[in-house]
Amino acid sequence: MLKILGRSSSINVRKVLWACAELGIEYQREDWGNGFKSTHSPEFLALNPNAMVPVIQDEDFVLWESNTIIRYLARAYRGESLYPAAPKIRAGIDRWIDWQAADLNPAWSYVFSALVRHNPEHPDPERIKAAAASWADKMSILEGQLKATGAFVAGPAFTLADIPIGLSVNRWFSTPLQRPDLPAVSAYYERLSLRPAFIAHGRNGQP
Known part of the structure; x- marks a missing residue:
């Protein structure tokens, strides 16, 4: 059976849990990370030298990096409906997965850490303001895309x-900041909320 290493409150672990729910994959999960078993232990570092969750073990195959994991699961567990093999369709999907990691995540990192995690290392109000504006800019890009796809x-x-993307949108609505009106993003959030897997692993009270 597939094994997932990582605490269920981690946004990156939740990507994997949500993917498993959509694909009907049975798994066992072990708590690793903040408040649980240390990811800096030799046992964990042997699996992921980055000391980060999630990690999966699929029989003798070990994999880390959450976006790579969900792609693997879709390919290995008959997830063609979520990740079609047609090159142009798959590229369109990959583009937005990569955009989330490379552009959207960095935009919300500082402001989320300051306003939700209350990290004492992120106290600068000017940086919070700038980060919030950057985040809103990226969300406006998503707004335009969702208007186009409907x-x-x-x-x-x-x-x-x-x-x-859905987990990042959940984080957007879970962070106490002034947000511009993005009706397509709001409608998308409600559309995702019709999916039981999103309610279980996305819109479940965890930012």
Whole structure:
């Protein structure tokens, strides 16, 4: 059985849990990370030298990096409906998965850490203001894409790209800051909320 190493409150672990729920994959999960078993232990570092969750073990195969994991799961567990093999369709999905990691995540990192995690290392109000503006700029890009598709981030159907993007949208609405009116993003959030897997692993009270 697939084994997932990582605490369920981690946004990156939740990507994997949500993907498993969508794909009907049975798994066992072990708590690792903040407040649980240390990811800096030799046992964990042998699996992931970055000391970060999630890690999966699929029989004798070990994999880390959450977006890589969900792509692997879709390919290994008959997830063609979420991650079609057609090169142009798959590229469109990959584009938004990579955008979430490379552009959207860095935009919210400082402000989320300051306003939700109350990290004492992120006290600068000017940086919080600048980060909030940067985050809003990136969300306006998502707004434009969702207006164009009228449904999900990569097109009319739910795909693998909606998992990392959906979790970031949940974080957007969970952070106490002034947000611009983005009606397509709001409608998308409600559309995702019709999916039981998103309620379980996304819109579940955890930012």
